[in-house]
Amino acid sequence: MPFPAVHPALDRALANKGYAEPTPVQAAVLEGLGEQDLLVSAQTGSGKTVAFGLAAAGSLLGEAETFGPADAPLALAIAPTRELALQVAQELSWLYAEAGAKITTCVGGMDARKEARALNFGVHIVVGTPGRLKDHIERDNLDLSALKVLVLDEADEMLDMGFREDLEFILEQSPPERRTLLFSATIAREIATLAKRYQRDAVRIDATDKSRPHGDIEYRALRIAPNEIEHATVNTLRWFEAGRAMVFCSTRDSVRHLQASLLERGFASVSLSGEMGQRERTDALQALRDGRARVCVATDVAARGLDLPDLGLVIHAELPVNRAALLHRSGRTGRAGKKGVSVLMVPHSRRRKAERLLAEAGVEAVWQGAPTFDQIRKADEDRLVAPEFFEAEVTDEDMILAKRLIAERTPEEIAAALVRLRRADLPAPEELSDPGADRQPQRRERVRSEGGDELAPTPWPGERLQPDEVTWFRMDIGRNRNADPKWLIPLICRVGGIAKPQIGAIRTFPEETRFEIAKSHEKAFRDAVAASNEEVKITPSEAPTPGSFKRARREDGEGARPFVKKPPFKRAEGEGGEARPAFKKKPYQPRAEGAPRPAGDKPFSHAGAKKPFKPKPGFKEGGFKKTGFKGKRPS
Known part of the structure; x- marks a missing residue:
């Protein structure tokens, strides 16, 4: 449907700009056009700026053809960012150009003194960001006493960015009889609370198409x-x-x-x-x-x-x-x-x-x-031979040069030069590896050697790679340096330039760690490891076998000897080759009542277990003496 008549000056501006039909949000706003407050939810890029510009026209212009002399602003539009505020001002400038509107911006990062002078000279519409607008109000540069329309554009973003206090300050400084137009991509709880507090009987407009979200x-x-x-x-x-x-x-x-x-x-x-x-x-x-x-x-x-x-x-x-x-x-x-x-x-x-x-x-x-x-590369070739590439208009000068090339060069040479020039302007694509779709993780299990020694705490639950799909590597980090898959896997990915799905089982030993790498990425992994400057040394390895890495015990600082369990302890033989009799503990035999005490057995005295108590100066029987240390025994 065509745009309905809103105001003669704005209707001419829309026609000159080529606006034939309104967008859904513009049509919804124009359908319920009146003097009520509006609470509008619409997707980003749906034409909201023109929508609230048209909605505010009746309150700003009324029956007048153009604006009167500029004084205190009649309309204030608040946007979350500088770029959006400048875009809003640009849109309103052409929309209200034939109405003679004087528009200025107040945004962060710009010259505040220049903005203050523009406000003092008088304006009709102000567009700004919350922080800078609040600063001008506190400095008495911005007078909101004559405000008729206040627009909150992208209100949800302003709340997400932490501008709630600034917005509430600006809203409380504006006249209560103003119209408040609130536009937001989503009407969350915070937006609804803000609308309920600062709007009067707002008309709710939902211009989002929920049956086809983001169809474009x-x-x-x-x-x-x-x-x-x-x-x-x-x-x-x-x-x-x-x-x-x-x-x-x-x-x-x-x-x-x-x-x-x-x-x-x-x-x-x-x-x-x-x-x-x-x-x-x-x-x-x-x-x-x-x-x-x-x-x-x-x-x-x-x-x-x-x-x-x-x-x-x-x-x-x-x-x-x-x-x-x-x-x-x-x-x-x-x-x-x-x-x-x-x-x-x-x-x-x-x-x-x-x-x-x-x-x-x-x-x-x-x-x-x-x-x-x-x-x-295939897409580049298709674009080069596409009909659109040859349908561009050719000038006479280009045709003269083309005929000269045909006369001096063969078609193969001309085509090769064209391909070379075309590829020279295009950045070279990169070689990538596809990690593939999701796979089932391995089941966690304990792996033990024949002798009962644990080879690894547990295999890392990564890709389930078959034995014929992997190659083993080793690194010189083991349990002696607290090797753990939680930080070993990021290290392997960083050094080898691979992803976690290409890593199979991991086995940690006292002095080293062995791990599986998918054969599909073996060459790239070897090249990345060779070019790496990491202190960790990674080399090809064989698959670990049960019992091949039992715990070792250090003999000195340089070597290690295998752990050998010592034979049972035997008492050394005495002189003459005869073994000394083993010591046997005598069983407990209670002493009969009245029997003499054995020699060397001293009686136990509780009195001698502690030193006798010797009172210190100031001690008083029955209580503590009053001293500087109240409630404590003086030392």
């Missing part, structure tokens, strides 16, 4: 080895060849490291994190918008509220912490009716968490291995 986003989960996240990210970017892509990491250090790795491999990439200044963030976003950069590596907080054009791919290099983070990350793509792909990198040890996140979010993902080297 395709979810994929890639099984990868824990040490191949960077390589899998490179191959995923190469496989999809999206116009713009965003890669999410959990920490600033991870963002910095991954972005440097992508730059080294030839990707035009930028990064966004909390440690960057506003100028750096602005330059990075501008590079993405004008096409100088194709990949953005960011943290969750830094990327909130971003609206990048043609963002077709989102990669979760590190899994999000919860369901909301997954939806907010993925919501950067699949916006405004466009299709997008959300890819989760799932190491073997994080499979359960990934499944739980997807189940809580109500989405289904396709599980598969990461794109391999051969698959990417």
Whole structure:
């Protein structure tokens, strides 16, 4: 359906911008248009900014064609991040351009004095972040006495970021008769509590389609080895060849490291994190918008509220912490009716968490291995011979040069040069190993040698690898250095560049540890161990046999001799070759009453068991003498 008439100035702005039909959230807001408060839940990227801009028009303009002279602000829009606030201000600027609205922003990282001067000169609409708005109110730069409409955009994110106190302060400083429009992706308990406290008879609008959650986003989960996240990210970017892509990491250090790795491999990439200044963030976003950069590596907080054009791919290099983070990350793509792909990198040890996140979010993902080297090369060849590659318009100058090439070179030489130039612009894909699907863990059991000595505390419950599928290795760490599978497995994975599923049984001995490695990864493991600088020495080995590693006893500091059980103790023979009689303890025989005591047997006296008591000075019979040590016996 077309946009209904809201206000002449806004209707012209929508027509000039090419808005023909409203989105579901815009249609829902316009359908119940009035002077009530609104509590709206809608997915990220559904056109909420235009929706609340249209909803506020009646309260701000009324029957007037344009705004009057600018003074104290009539509308205040609060957003969680600087980027989102600037985007909201940009959207409202063209929407209210023909109405003569004067709009200013108050966001962190910008010149606060410049913002204060703009507020003092008078504005109609203010867009800002909670912290900076609170600061201007406390400094008497922002007067909310004339406020008619207050908008909370992405309210759930603001609460997650810890802005509750700032929001409550701003709401309490505004007039109680204002309209409050609250927009949120989800209406959690905290949002409902906030709405109940600061809204009056709010109209509840749910613009989310629960029967088809995120229908424009395709979810994929890639099984990868824990040490191949960077390589899998490179191959995923190469496989999809999206116009713009965003890669999410959990920490600033991870963002910095991954972005440097992508730059080294030839990707035009930028990064966004909390440690960057506003100028750096602005330059990075501008590079993405004008096409100088194709990949953005960011943290969750830094990327909130971003609206990048043609963002077709989102990669979760590190899994999000919860369901909301997954939806907010993925919501950067699949916006405004466009299709997008959300890819989760799932190491073997994080499979359960990934499944739980997807189940809580109500989405289904396709599980598969990461794109391999051969698959990417095949995709490159298909793109090179695709009809779209040859359907571009050719200028006369290009045709003249093409005819010259045909005259001077053979078709094979021209095609080879084309392939070479094409591949030179593409980063090389990486070699990856597919950890495979889930397997059944081994049953824990005790392993003992023939002599009863325990070979290992227990086999590690990893992959059930058959004897003909493994190769044995040894490392010079044993029980003498507290060897334990809990830290041996991460060590083996780090040194050998493999994943836990490729490790079989582990046997710990007094001086060494032997372990199984899948034959499919034997060569890669040998090469990684040879190139490693770790102090642990890992070499090929034979399978341990029962009884071959019984406990040893040190004879000196250099060698060891096998444990030999000593024969039973025998008394040395006396002089003359005759054995001395063994000592026999006499049985107890009680002494008859009145019989004489044997010689040397002294009577036991209780009186002599302790020293006689000698009172010290100050001791008083029947109590303690009053001294400086109250309640204590003086020493």
